Amino acid sequence: MSLDTVSIAQSTPDNVQPFAELGLKPDEYARIKEILGRRPTSSELAMYSVMWSEHCSYKSSKVHLKQFGDKAPKSDALLVGIGENAGVVDVGQGYAVTFKIESHNHPSFIEPYQGAATGVGGIVRDILTMGARPIAVMNPLRFGPADAADTRRVLPGIVAGVGGYGNCLGLPNIGGEVVFDETYIGNPLVNALCVGVMKHGDIKLAKAAGAGNLVVLYGAKTGGDGIGGVSVLASETFGSGGSTKRPSVQVGDPFVEKVLIECSLEIFAEDLVVGIQDLGGAGLSCATSELASGGSGGMQVALDKVPLRDPSLSPEEILMSESQERMCAIVEPSKIGRFLEICKKWDVTVTVIGEVTDGDRLEITWNGEVIVNVPPRTVAHEGPVYNRPMAQPAYIDEVNSQKVNVPMPNSAAEIKAAVLKLAGAPNLADKSWVTAQYDKYVQGNTIQAQPDDSGMVRLDETTNLGVAISTDANANWSYLNPYQGAKLALAEAARNIATAGARPLAVTNCLNFGSPEDPGVMWQFAESVRGLADGCLEMGLPVTGGNVSFYNQTGSVAILPTPVIGVLGVIQDVRTRTPMSFTSAGLELYLLGQTQEDLAGSEWAFLHGQRVGQSPTADLAREMRLIELLLEGNAFFNAAHDLSQGGLSAGLTEMVLRHNVGAVISLSNPAVDLLSETPGRVIVAIESNKTSQLQALATKYSIEISKLGTTGGDSLTINESIISLSELREVHTSTFPRLFG
Amino acid sequence: MRVGVITFPGTLDDRDAARAVVAGGSEAVSLWHADADLKNVDAVILPGGFSYGDYLRCGAISRFAPVMSLVIEAAGKGMPVLGICNGFQVLCESHLLPGALTRNSDLHFLCRDQEIEIVNNTTAWTSSYKSGEKIVIPLKNGEGSFQCDDNTLAQLEGEGRVIARYVGQNPNGSRNLIAGITNARGNVVGLMPHPEHAINELTGPSAQGLGFFTSILNAMVK
Numbered sequence: 013m014s015l016d017t018v019s020i021a022q023s024t025p026d027n028v029q030p031f032a033e034l035g036l037k038p039d040e041y042a043r044i045k046e047i048l049g050r051r052p053t054s055s056e057l058a059m060y061s062v063m064w065s066e067h068c069s070y071k072s073s074k075v076h077l078k079q080f081g082d083k084a085p086k087s088d089a090l091l092v093g094i095g096e097n098a099g100v101v102d103v104g105q106g107y108a109v110t111f112k113i114e115s116h117n118h119p120s121f122i123e124p125y126q127g128a129a130t131g132v133g134g135i136v137r138d139i140l141t142m143g144a145r146p147i148a149v150m151n152p153l154r155f156g157p158a159d160a161a162d163t164r165r166v167l168p169g170i171v172a173g174v175g176g177y178g179n180c181l182g183l184p185n186i187g188g189e190v191v192f193d194e195t196y197i198g199n200p201l202v203n204a205l206c207v208g209v210m211k212h213g214d215i216k217l218a219k220a221a222g223a224g225n226l227v228v229l230y231g232a233k234t235g236g237d238g239i240g241g242v243s244v245l246a247s248e249t250f251g252s253g254g255s256t257k258r259p260s261v262q263v264g265d266p267f268v269e270k271v272l273i274e275c276s277l278e279i280f281a282e283d284l285v286v287g288i289q290d291l292g293g294a295g296l297s298c299a300t301s302e303l304a305s306g307g308s309g310g311m312q313v314a315l316d317k318v319p320l321r322d323p324s325l326s327p328e329e330i331l332m333s334e335s336q337e338r339m340c341a342i343v344e345p346s347k348i349g350r351f352l353e354i355c356k357k358w359d360v361t362v363t364v365i366g367e368v369t370d371g372d373r374l375e376i377t378w379n380g381e382v383i384v385n386v387p388p389r390t391v392a393h394e395g396p397v398y399n400r401p402m403a404q405p406a407y408i409d410e411v412n413s414q415k416v417n418v419p420m421p422n423s424a425a426e427i428k429a430a431v432l433k434l435a436g437a438p439n440l441a442d443k444s445w446v447t448a449q450y451d452k453y454v455q456g457n458t459i460q461a462q463p464d465d466s467g468m469v470r471l472d473e474t475t476n477l478g479v480a481i482s483t484d485a486n487a488n489w490s491y492l493n494p495y496q497g498a499k500l501a502l503a504e505a506a507r508n509i510a511t512a513g514a515r516p517l518a519v520t521n522c523l524n525f526g527s528p529e530d531p532g533v534m535w536q537f538a539e540s541v542r543g544l545a546d547g548c549l550e551m552g553l554p555v556t557g558g559n560v561s562f563y564n565q566t567g568s569v570a571i572l573p574t575p576v577i578g579v580l581g582v583i584q585d586v587r588t589r590t591p592m593s594f595t596s597a598g599l600e601l602y603l604l605g606q607t608q609e610d611l612a613g614s615e616w617a618f619l620h621g622q623r624v625g626q627s628p629t630a631d632l633a634r635e636m637r638l639i640e641l642l643l644e645g646n647a648f649f650n651a652a653h654d655l656s657q658g659g660l661s662a663g664l665t666e667m668v669l670r671h672n673v674g675a676v677i678s679l680s681n682p683a684v685d686l687l688s689e690t691p692g693r694v695i696v697a698i699e700s701n702k703t704s705q706l707q708a709l710a711t712k713y714s715i716e717i718s719k720l721g722t723t724g725g726d727s728l729t730i731n732e733s734i735i736s737l738s739e740l741r742e743v744h745t746s747t748f749p750r751l752f753g
Numbered sequence: 754m755r756v757g758v759i760t761f762p763g764t765l766d767d768r769d770a771a772r773a774v775v776a777g778g779s780e781a782v783s784l785w786h787a788d789a790d791l792k793n794v795d796a797v798i799l800p801g802g803f804s805y806g807d808y809l810r811c812g813a814i815s816r817f818a819p820v821m822s823l824v825i826e827a828a829g830k831g832m833p834v835l836g837i838c839n840g841f842q843v844l845c846e847s848h849l850l851p852g853a854l855t856r857n858s859d860l861h862f863l864c865r866d867q868e869i870e871i872v873n874n875t876t877a878w879t880s881s882y883k884s885g886e887k888i889v890i891p892l893k894n895g896e897g898s899f900q901c902d903d904n905t906l907a908q909l910e911g912e913g914r915v916i917a918r919y920v921g922q923n924p925n926g927s928r929n930l931i932a933g934i935t936n937a938r939g940n941v942v943g944l945m946p947h948p949e950h951a952i953n954e955l956t957g958p959s960a961q962g963l964g965f966f967t968s969i970l971n972a973m974v975k
Contacts, residue, residue, distance in 0.1 A: 450864060
């Protein structure tokens, strides 16, 4: 196999290149030739193909995502916004927090353990790259039907992978979701969120500034894993006698990443880097072009210096390899000595592979021959942009015009049966089988974790400053009305941190959808983005970053539109948080908010095979008043718990089982009261002498309240239905062990 | 009272252990695996984590770290040594304690609040507890099933060297519900659950793990 260099490319303009096999469209290939004034070399073609992929370039979503900037609310908290590896917000006391959520859906379907593991690894490096110490992770997961054979294949592997990697990094896993729906059967969703903390002055950016500064690659050696999409390139064009097709799923080594984290934090602490970028999707292609693009543009890299696990790799493969646990830093020559020393202390492989240059070209050589010479911005930031056709899918009018028609419980026996049915439903059942495989205690700062409404970690042991995070999505509502669905998910996530007493501050998102080439899916996506952007503007919460995952579909069946929204909030003193449940008898239980007959998209309707009707309409002004009420009530609430999937029935189940203290509840319209999922509702528990205080808050914030009952006893009693806690617990906790062993 | 906390590559609970040491009333001194230097500490803790990625076998590589030869030597002279979780595994690999920790019987990593009973309160690390006292502290590991041969088990039981047992259902298949053991002298203790994660009710299930870190003060006063 021969090396394709820039000079060869100039002299052989008509060589046929496998651009289509690499996923580039003819006009995209033509544009590359126009940018370069010649045909690209095979290495350049490799770089453009991965960087202009949907995953890296956001070419189908960009035109919509810019709303997050256009509609951004004014926020003094935002220190670094969209575009960097992760957004950064000011949380006070000199601390800055960075958080982001990403998807690793397709790899997790193919190879559940490694796919999920490297999903965690990738997002953790994004957070580290900002200069922050990662302090917690969360994993919203979605699967096909709980009893489907393939779910039994992917779920245990994905859960073990999330745990295997995160546990070994020493990151507490503080929350997430586990949701089942038949549309996820061939497309499980593995979303991974990481949060990190640093001091304001420690923020790092991906930029290669200062001619003469060194480009340093450190961490794991580069192997042939994760080349997937370009296997055609690897096997056909570049030497049929060489390496065979590579595994397309990256293989993670959490031990290497843990050492990389500690090594990097020590390097950051001594202020040894000018700029830094992790190697994730698109590997070195991405890191070099983004670093160069973030600086003045000039960079020279000697690709043959990259340490390899597999010496047979071609330059094209090295550029595209997604081997995990690698970082690329820009270091001043005067500081390289100390940089190398710290790497040596941690036994981390480190190599100077190039330097920042004057000018505006990224030049990559292979044994002295120039194989890449490109303007880096055209690779990293000026990829194609598509305004794809979109149209409201036909199903919308059809499902919206129908009404949910499900049996509603009336007698005491029917009410009991309904509560138990929901308590044991896979979407609402106890998730300990999953979360017990995650370390929630490491680092010693975890205040809340699943099954709490949100995850909460302490940032400062002296002042007790903390942050809370919740991720939420209601794909049933998004299916019925993607615009409202996104707003409702935002409101739910914000409410879930406010119940604990944390004030919402910023938003991240992971937008999981089907194929953008389907106009109906594109419409779902556009409506979701519009809803989220409008919602964030109204609630005054900036979007700090996020991730889009398209092509989640099997054949013509797309997944439900699943925008997962993460909201981060601040709590000044974690010791004052309100827990999600009560520990004593004799407390009064109140419902904040009014229950309407909202069965469309509810778990009860789902359990009866119905996904029709109209989703609730988000009233964000009211949600914001409710949040203010919760924050003020935090001073005297004994417990506060958000109502969402499964409505009051699920909310009460979770509360009474948490500390094994029952409740006696009286409902005027038990069927609707228990099963409806009207948004913006919270159960609070208070001492009986605090009733007038609660009433005053309700009046102040114009939130309807009603008394539900009192705590105590060893059963959940609803009108004449008596459900013993032991029976309720058995039903709630046996589902996962029964399904997954 | 200076208590050293060793950091191996892949150690995770070192800062937690140091925090617990301070909460227990001692000074925490950080020790580095590659330094053959115990920095004049009076006691040593090997914290939890995945040292060297737990490759080969849990604790098998850490056992050869330069700092460990000093720990083995000091332990032989009576210095109090506590190995928690991965630290327990390292102590077994170092032959400071008998037996081995193997995969949990259900093959899953398990993180949960675990009740244990302190059954020997005469060691350097358990004297703050009453014999028979039951405490709840986190258990979190994938390889926590204590195994040894019948003779060793008889010896451990016969000499009262089991220091803590799981209460209720066996969480991981450990023989005789063993959660922790000590050496013949009572200065070296290995414990699978994590007392350093139970030093207050804000961040742990209880404050009942603190006793391990206050016990060490008693050991020194004696």
